[in-house]
Amino acid sequence: MKNNLKTRKFSTFLLSLILTISLALPNLSYAQEANDGERTLKAGHCWLDGKPNCRKKKEGNECSPRNHCSAQSYITAIAGVLAIGTAADALTK
């Protein structure tokens, strides 16, 4: 009888332990990740034209000051490339 009671107590303990661990796991992983990131400006490339820019991002070398992409420079640049491409296409036809 005593043995049965002990087994039941142990299984209840084990059950609570597993539940506690399973509930705590996601929080543990967030806590670990939270210490890894650096909130600094990083050198990257403008999404539009690939030119260097400096924004708060996770990866890259640190940089300063923060800058923005320019649509105008991209439009001017691709207009040139498109014109050359059109001329080349005309020559090959």
Next chain:
Amino acid sequence: MNKIVSYIASISILIYTGCSNQDGSRFDPSLIQSVQLSNELSLQYYSSDTLSIDNSFIGDYLDYQTIERNDTNFLVGINARDHALDIINLTTKTSENQIYFQSEGPDGIEGGIDGFFYHNKDTIFILSIDENSIHLMNDRAQKIDEFNFDQLPLPDGFSNYDVYADQGLMNGPYYNSEDKTLQFYTYRWVDPSKDNYDYQAFASYSIVDRAFKTIYGNYPDNYKKGVNYSLYNDPGLLTVGDTSYVYFGTSSTILCYDNVNGELFSIGNYSCEHWPGEPQSLPRNADFQQGQDWLTSTAAYIFLLYDEDRNLFYRLMKHSQPVTNSANLFNPRWSGKWCIDIFDKSLNPIGHSAIPSKWALPAISFVSNGDLWLKNPSSEVEEGASLYHRMKIQENEKD
């Protein structure tokens, strides 16, 4: 002892099924819509338009929104150089006015202007990543309120984040005026080499309670530890009332969330014949040229736009293209072919239109008054003029 074993077994099964679906997906497969294209509508070229923008330095805006005020439509864009919002009248096609913000003092926005949402002249939200804040301003550039997120953990307990708005990509902020909540992207400062994208990217924040209501926006299954999708690591967001549509450059899924309670209630999974499927990830240590070539050649879903006049969605997809052209010059990354899926309010695909290469630059595009405006990349333009093609919806003839 047998009982203990069976307890452990049942709990393990419970935990496993609770954490993921049986196929290991982050999503319940019963939420995925099974749809087919009904070719009812298409977009047709309507006109070429020239906007005269006073500020020739800016030329075109990378972060913008269209609004209607007194039956007139306007384009509002961030003018980062002047720390201002520029307002362009889309009827007269000229600059209307600018809202210049101060950089210091009681009305100051000290950090850069990274995102905004213009609700009305007394309710303009300005997002500043530097300050980790969203400012509530009016069109006289006066500050009405400020919401700072430095000391406010997300509902899942994560606190090392910034309110964020990607330049060029569309991911908020939005304002749900009915329940007075802001919807925005929260950029989590996790080590990218360890990032498994197993969290929700967007938050709903009540400006009345000054508290988060919910978070939502799971990443698709192809976003996992070690992947590098360059620009498309960041998600897109479109909010219409209580519904938030979350989308990603490298996935054909559109996730539909109730932004009041954060519940995912539907998944659109339509892709047209031009979609080659999820791209291969860039190596984590890709060099500059590898990154450039990947962005040029990879097909991607760039924007999801909403036409509130017609209750339609337009999804703009950049096709895959060769890295170099016939003259052996690098193709500009956005100047190849594009196509547009047209969806109804329930995300049923009801039309499809092709955009030929070199004709338009849909990476700069917006919807106003039932028309889709696409940037025209032609170089034959005077200083201060910005060219657009305008497209209109048309019903297709039935066979």
